[in-house]
Amino acid sequence: MKIHEYQAKQLMAERGIPVPEGRVATTIDEAVAAVRPLMEASGNPVVVLKAQIHAGGRGKGTFKEHADLRGVKVVTAGIEGGIGAAEDAVREFATKMLGSTLVTIQTGPEGKVVNRVYVEQGVSIARELYLAVLLDRAVSRNIVMASSEGGVEIEKVAEETPERILKEEVDPAVGLADFQARELAHGLGMSGDETKSFMKFVKALAEVATELDTDLIEINPLVVTSDGRIVALDGKMAFDDNALFRHPAVVAMRDESEEDPAELAAKKTGLNYIKLDGTIGCLVNGAGLAMATMDTIKHVGGEPANFLDVGGGADEEQVTTAFQIITKDPNVKGIFVNIFGGIMRCDVIATGIVAAVKNVGLDVPLVVRLEGTNVEEGKRIIGDSGLDVVAADSLRDGAEKIVGLVR
């Protein structure tokens, strides 16, 4: 699960991690009203207006409606014009941002609608760094990753100057030790009070990762201010879905408007669905088999419309929901059901398919491949149903048949 930048900063601030002060706004007036208190508190005439969407690359992203505006706007009008001028500027840019569609490297060409903006105090930056806490699967532990190259994509740094990326493993029984935090500070070229502030910062961040079960915390950039403080200028957090049961406060931060409605509906019924761009809808049991089904469709010349894993114990209702989700996608020109029943009995899935087709209706070709437990019974149910279903003997056979029918 992902949250917005302002929410990540709130979680950090609550745990004593320094972030610039800011206020979130869903209306233009709220954004304007945030300017005065923020400027008065900081004494800094600069504020920053940041579009809040669940995708990175906002600083370089552009709005479909306003090609000259980026997803992050540093408002400097207050330097000469004072609070009033800053408020006017924030009004202008918030008007443009709210309700408009921001396209970044991570949103895809369709972009995401901006429903809220974050107004933040300006910070005087001396250096920009990179800091993240994430799982290193090779060692089965979280690692802290830091780099002196802040503000750019870390993948690019990893490719071009891998020596500038520092890593420390977090021992789950010890946490991030002082010496490790010191080594990172040293590696980032810090000394004196800067080292002390950084050590405190990074140790707290590693603890947040453990406390809140994050998949990823990424701060890019982490900045050293001109007066020597360490501040999180950006903040990105993603959480382990499997651990959300113990973090109700995090769950409350979920913004469903940021998620694909079909994926959300599937999740609520216990299905795993991911929308893709192709024309062949897939309904499969098991994540690996579901992926492999998509791959095989592609291999024989088709394009999958979705990933859909009904899991090991789907019932009739789930199969019906799965059909509804697939047929709702206007791109779908044919459906391939691929089941290798282990726990999932083929007769149960066959009954589900028949019921679903009768409920939902079907005006595209349907190919069904059943294998495994109670397969004969399953085939009989589909055969007796009178439905126009093409049977397949193997995954490859089924993929070839559906691709042929859709053409």
Next chain:
Amino acid sequence: MSILVGKDTRVLIQGLGRTGQFHTDKAIAYGTQMVGAVHPSRAGTTSRFEGETDHSGVPGRDDVYSVDLPVFATVKEAVAATGANASVVYVPPPFAADAIMEAAAAGLELVVAITEGVPVADMIRAKRYLADKPTRLIGPNCPGVITPGECKIGIMPGYIHERGRIGVVSRSGTLTYEAVYQLTLRGLGQTTAVGIGGDPVNGTNFVEMLAMFEDDPETEGVIMIGEIGGTAEEDAAEFVVNQMTKPVAGFIAGTTAPAGKRMGHAGAIVSGGTGTAEAKIEAMKAAGIVVAETPSDMGEAMAHALG
């Protein structure tokens, strides 16, 4: 021979809920030596399992079975009373890592964790706890382990298996069944089939499994089924080049998976340009592994690798 489990494996079940009960019954029907259950709220009782024998399993048994499984409060107590040397974990996700550690503390040689949805942080801690214990963990989020005709631990359908020459190791449940069934239809059969699980932190990786199959005299070749996410397949390819003499075939799921999306399994995600199917397939081919183009070709790929 075979690996991990066989006719001398004595299995405890941890978590005798609805799912655990269902699969315990199937395991007993198959002929697995289920010797006890750990379920604190029902400690001191017995749980009866009876039905028709699954004759695709352990040979030479009666047509029906009836077993009264003793239920214990702790693994330690269950081991002392039953002489169990393995356990299977069906405990719900919030408590699964604790169950794994309890099994390790009781000295079990093998723990197979079926539970899907265990928090990563719990597994990080459990894995560190296991580091100085002799216990081997398979899973979590896996179908289990089977040595056909001897012992079935987990949720796989028994009848698709047949005792034979090939070791199977996979991150995916249903793809394991695909591979197993194709090997059975081709008359190659399996020595042992192991699902190592679809989570980013798991007990046993491909390299460890390949090493075991390499050392098993009965295994003549190995099928390795991977998927997007992480670098376990790349590591395995390196091991195949440097340490393996037996032929290896494989398949990687997720060529068409979009980056940044978790494809059902918690561990199946391409992030930051790593974990792509292309990189894995390339590494495997470079290591001389015969990579099947579709899952329907896995049996053929294995036959081809055997020469």
